[in-house]
Each structure stands twice: as structure tokens, then as C-alpha cells.
Amino acid sequence: MNGNRSVPSRAERLRASATLHVFYGGIDLMVGSRFVPHLRSLERSQWYSREALLDLQNRKLRALIRHAVDRVPYYERAFHGIGLSAEDIHSVPDLANVPILTRESVQNHFHDLTSDDWRRRHPVVNATSGSTGVPLKYLFDRDCVAMGWACLFRSWEWDGYRMGDRRALIRGTDFASKGTPLHERIRRHVERNLVLSSHAMGPTQALQYARAISEFRPTYVRGHPSALAAVGKAMLSNALALGGVRAVYTTGEQLTARQRMLIEQAFRCPVRDQYGLNDGGALILQCPASDAGLYHIIPERAIVEILRPDGTPASPGEAGEIVSTDLHNYAMPFIRYRTGDLAVMEDQQCSCGREFPTIRRIEGRIISAVKRRDGTRVTGLVLSDAFEQLVLTRQDCVHQYCIVQNADLSIRVLVVAGRGYDDTVTNDIKQTIWSHVGKGIDVGVERVPEIPASRNGKRRYVVSHAA
Numbered sequence: 001m002n003g004n005r006s007v008p009s010r011a012e013r014l015r016a017s018a019t020l021h022v023f024y025g026g027i028d029l030m031v032g033s034r035f036v037p038h039l040r041s042l043e044r045s046q047w048y049s050r051e052a053l054l055d056l057q058n059r060k061l062r063a064l065i066r067h068a069v070d071r072v073p074y075y076e077r078a079f080h081g082i083g084l085s086a087e088d089i090h091s092v093p094d095l096a097n098v099p100i101l102t103r104e105s106v107q108n109h110f111h112d113l114t115s116d117d118w119r120r121r122h123p124v125v126n127a128t129s130g131s132t133g134v135p136l137k138y139l140f141d142r143d144c145v146a147m148g149w150a151c152l153f154r155s156w157e158w159d160g161y162r163m164g165d166r167r168a169l170i171r172g173t174d175f176a177s178k179g180t181p182l183h184e185r186i187r188r189h190v191e192r193n194l195v196l197s198s199h200a201m202g203p204t205q206a207l208q209y210a211r212a213i214s215e216f217r218p219t220y221v222r223g224h225p226s227a228l229a230a231v232g233k234a235m236l237s238n239a240l241a242l243g244g245v246r247a248v249y250t251t252g253e254q255l256t257a258r259q260r261m262l263i264e265q266a267f268r269c270p271v272r273d274q275y276g277l278n279d280g281g282a283l284i285l286q287c288p289a290s291d292a293g294l295y296h297i298i299p300e301r302a303i304v305e306i307l308r309p310d311g312t313p314a315s316p317g318e319a320g321e322i323v324s325t326d327l328h329n330y331a332m333p334f335i336r337y338r339t340g341d342l343a344v345m346e347d348q349q350c351s352c353g354r355e356f357p358t359i360r361r362i363e364g365r366i367i368s369a370v371k372r373r374d375g376t377r378v379t380g381l382v383l384s385d386a387f388e389q390l391v392l393t394r395q396d397c398v399h400q401y402c403i404v405q406n407a408d409l410s411i412r413v414l415v416v417a418g419r420g421y422d423d424t425v426t427n428d429i430k431q432t433i434w435s436h437v438g439k440g441i442d443v444g445v446e447r448v449p450e451i452p453a454s455r456n457g458k459r460r461y462v463v464s465h466a467a
């Protein structure tokens with residue numbers, strides 16, 4: 001699916017194919033990964049029927065469960081404890097019999113969750129700070145990385161991406177403190193990437209990046225939505241023209257309606273939101289063919305369930321927690337892992353013709369869902385969209401904000417105000433929040449000079465400390 005992209009010349013096709021095979025094939029050989037075979041197989045399986053996709057998942061699931069019960073003490077015990085054997089898990093619906101894996105279990109059972117043959121999988125050790133501030137350390141197979149990139153690569157191909165197309169990437173990594181390794185520099189050169197760090201993004205840096213990106217003239221852009229919105233804003237206010245970008249991919253943070261609008265306006269192209277996790281392997285990517293902005297669950301990478309708090313599957317249209325089984329992580333199997341993120345299932349098929357399951361919306365962290373007095377919750381996305389609707393209609397009103405709910409349910413709204421901000425805005429903010437959470441909750445608005453991003457460069461707009 002090439003969108004409205006013109007037919008590539010023979011030279012272009014040759015260059016793309018040569019880069020793919022020589023460069024990535026070489027990396028595969030060096031590190032023992034299978035990026036090129038994964039990509040080739042994914043390019044075929046995207047057109048499988050729903051039955052064939054389920055069959056593929058079932059085969060991967062059976063192999064994973066067999067491995068987990070035989071070689072991972074945690075699962076051996078868990079299965080034994082409830083009288084379950086590996087043979088009882090024959091297909092995806094049988095997964096409902098397997099207990100849920102929580103973040104706390106991964107933290108407390110690192111060694112028991114590690115397979116006895118982990119060494120031969122050359123695992124990558126990852127540690128995420130996460131929303132709770134408690135780091136989560138876990139392993140995943142080196143091949144998981146290759147599979148994950150192959151899935152993303154395929155999704156860029158949906159927008160016509162070919163190896164060697166120029167890309168501008170804004171990443172959360174702090175290059176200043178870590179430096180750039182040689183292989184990464186070679187990769188940037190071959191892939192023709194401009195790589196920027198969103199680590200200390202402020203107005204000055206946003207303008208520098210806007211200039212650098214305009215000069216670089218990328219075909220694709222990728223980064224955290226908050227960083228891209230800041231750069232987009234700098235582009236618009238400095239009339240930095242940018243033509244020829246085919247798509248902007250947002251990742252790593254909740255994308256708000258205002259950010260999407262701003263980024264689309266500045267980069268003059270559609271935004272594709274992409275949700276992906278290393279812990280659990282869930283990959284949920286917005287499809288370019290869908291007018292409704294539907295997302296696809298990538299079924300070859302992981303089995304994704306959307307569950308209610310009681311563990312039953314959420315109905316289409318209802319928000320539920322993303323629970324993920326990584327089909328490619330054998331070093332430390334994540335089976336039915338609770339991600340702490342909410343999504344809304346969709347029952348409509350996507351117009352692209354792929355029979356992948358569809359998702360209507362990603363609603364963000366459960367921890368960002370604000371609690372009402374009656375115990376019900378309003379998701380962070382609903383609240384941030386309402387908030388942005390309000391401040392969008394006013395010129396230079398709010399530059400940054402964060403809505404924080406305390407344990408006693410009271411809410412503090414931090415705003416970095418612009419020139420157009422006055423007391424009526426404070427009042428309107430309170431009214432808007434009350435219209436969603438009820439008047440019984442105390443709401444205060446506080447003007448602050450800045451709201452720093454977290455250490456990994458990510459921004460959160462709604463945080464709830466209510467249990």
C-alpha cells in the first residue's frame with residue numbers, strides 16, 4: 001500500500017532493496033538476529049485471513065507455553081499450582097485460564113521468571129522507570145528487538161516508506177550524557193536519519209530543531225508527541241516551511257487532540273499514532289487507510305487482550321486494560337502481562353483489508369484516570385481533550401499544563417500561562433474539570449514557570465494518585 005506516492009524509479013527500488021539486504025542482512029549476521037526474514041514474513045502475513053492469523057498465533061502460543069512450563073520456574077509453579085498443564089493451552093481463548101502477570105510479580109520474581117536457557121537467547125536487559133517511579137528490570141530476547149523493528153518497518157511501508165528515505169527522529173535519549181556509539185552513527189548515515197534528543201526540550205531548542213528539520217527535508221518524522229508539538233509550534237510561528245513529509249509517527253506518550261492538530265498543521269501531513277511496549281510486546285498502530293483513525297493490534301508480535309478490572313473481556317466501545325502476551329520473548333516470558341494502559345476495542349473491520357483486530361482509541365495510563373467521589377473514573381485522555389478544547393479557543397493562553405489528582409481526590413492544575421491568560425480562564429478550567437469529575441471535588445489552579453518532563457523525556461498531562 002503506497003498511498004498516493006509516485007511509482008519508484010528502478011534506481012530507487014534497487015537502492016532500497018540493496019540497503020535492506022546488505023545492511024540489515026549484515027547486522028542480522030553479526031548479532032544473530034532475524035530482522036530481514038521477519039520483515040519478509042510480515043509482508044506476507046499481513047494479508048492472511050483472520051483464521052490464518054489465529055492459526056499463526058496459536059502455533060506461536062503453544063510453543064511459548066511449552067517453553068515457559070518446561071524452562072521457567074515461575075510458570076512451572078504457577079501452572080502446577082492450579083492443576084494446569086502446557087497441553088491445556090491449545091489456542092488463544094484457553095489463555096483466559098492462565099493467571100495474569102503483574103508488574104510487581106516481574107519485580108519480585110526476576111530470577112524465577114528467567115528461563116534456564118536464557119544465555120543462548122542473547123537477551124537485552126531493560127529497565128524502565130515507569131509511571132510509579134519504581135524501576136522495572138526485565139529481559140527480552142535479542143530477536144524480540146528485530147521482530148519489533150520489523151513490525152514497525154512494515155507499518156511505515158503502509159505509508160510508502162522505503163529503506164533510505166530521509167527521516168527525522170526525535171528521541172528521549174540524552175545523547176550529551178551517553179555519547180553516540182559508532183554503530184549508531186553508521187546506522188544514521190545509511191538510513192539517512194537526522195536524530196535529535198528531546199531530553200531538555202524548551203522553546204530555544206524547539207526552534208533549533210525546527211530549523212534543523214526544515215533544512216534536512218525529511219520524508220518521515222517520528223518522536224514523542226510533546227516534542228513534535230513543540231517543534232511544530234516553533235515552525236508555525238517562525239514560518240519555517242516544510243513540504244514533502246508523508247507522515248509523522250508519534251510514540252511513547254499519550255497523543256492529545258491538540259497535539260495532533262498542531263503537528264498535522266506544521267508538518268502538513270497526517271499523524272499516525274503508534275503504541276508499543278517492550279515489556280509484554282504489545283504493538284498497536286494507527287492504520288493510514290482508516291478514515292476513522294482506527295488502530296491495528298499487530299497479531300504476529302503479541303496476543304493483546306482488552307480486559308475489565310474483573311478480568312473479563314471488555315466489549316467494543318468500552319475502555320479496558322491492555323493485557324499482553326509476548327510471542328517472541330523466551331528469555332523471560334511475559335504471559336498475560338498487565339500493562340497499566342487503557343484502550344477501547346472496535347468491532348469494525350478496517351478498510352485497508354487487513355484482518356487484524358482493531359482498536360478505536362488508546363486512552364493512556366490507568367494511573368492517569370481521575371477518580372470521582374462515587375469511585376468511577378474519567379480517563380486522562382477525556383480530561384486532557386476537554387482541557388485543550390477550552391484553551392485552544394484562546395490566543396496564547398496556556399503553553400503547558402499538568403492535571404494532578406492527590407490521594408484525597410483533590411485536583412491541582414498546573415499551568416504555564418501565556419499572555420492571553422487571565423482569571424476568567426482559571427474559572428473556566430475549574431468549571432470544565434468539575435463538569436467531568438463533579439463539583440464535590442476540590443479543584444485548584446496554580447500558575448508555574450515551567451513543568452519539567454520526566455527523566456526519559458516523556459510528558460504526562462494527567463496524573464492521579466488516588467487509590
Ligand SMILES: [Zn+2]
Pocket residue numbers: 287288289290296350351352353354
Ligand atoms: Zn487498516
